Amino acid sequence: MSNYQTILLATDLSDEGEQVAQKAAAIATAENAALHMIHVIEPLSFAYGGDIPMDFSGIQDEIQSQAEAQIAEFAAKYALPKENQHIVIGRAENEIHSLAEALNADLVVVGSHGRHGIALLLGSTANGVLHGATCDVLAVRVGES
Numbered sequence: 065m066s067n068y069q070t071i072l073l074a075t076d077l078s079d080e081g082e083q084v085a086q087k088a089a090a091i092a093t094a095e096n097a098a099l100h101m102i103h104v105i106e107p108l109s110f111a112y113g114g115d116i117p118m119d120f121s122g123i124q125d126e127i128q129s130q131a132e133a134q135i136a137e138f139a140a141k142y143a144l145p146k147e148n149q150h151i152v153i154g155r156a157e158n159e160i161h162s163l164a165e166a167l168n169a170d171l172v173v174v175g176s177h178g179r180h181g182i183a184l185l186l187g188s189t190a191n192g193v194l195h196g197a198t199c200d201v202l203a204v205r206v207g208e209s
């Protein structure tokens with residue numbers, strides 16, 4: 065079995081995301097693999113666009129700059145260069161799949177909340193990433209047991 069060469073960590077930039085990042089970084093070190101991080105920002109217009117007649121572009125720019133600062137702080141802990149930090153706007157699972165394919169990643173690492181049943185066990189994003197992924201997916205359990 066060959067080693068992983070390119071690992072994509074999907075992060076929501078939360079405290080829980082830290083546990084997931086630590087696992088991904090440990091695997092990357094053990095496998096001598098490149099580690100990339102992605103954080104996806106869902107456009108406000110997806111949630112509110114149809115209902116509120118408002119220009120969201122200023123708020124969206126602010127969210128993007130905050131996310132860039134946060135991912136840089138996150139990435140610094142693992143000495144990840146800027147080109148391995150990806151902030152993308154769209155639907156999380158779609159963008160994670162697209163970037164995994166573009167990078168030719170052989171492992172995607174996500175967090176999952178272990179509560180009840182398979183749907184909740186995987187959580188919505190983790191579930192979406194698993195289905196349709198063209199490479200291995202590691203779901204790291206986070207949060208309450």
Ligand code: AMP
Nearest residue numbers: 074075076103104174175187188189190
């Ligand atoms: P959730 O389904 O929202 O509980 O999230 C589960 C996991 O999906 C997180 O631990 C992350 O690995 C990933 N994830 C959730 N939201 C995002 C996001 N906006 N960008 C990238 N990854 C995400």
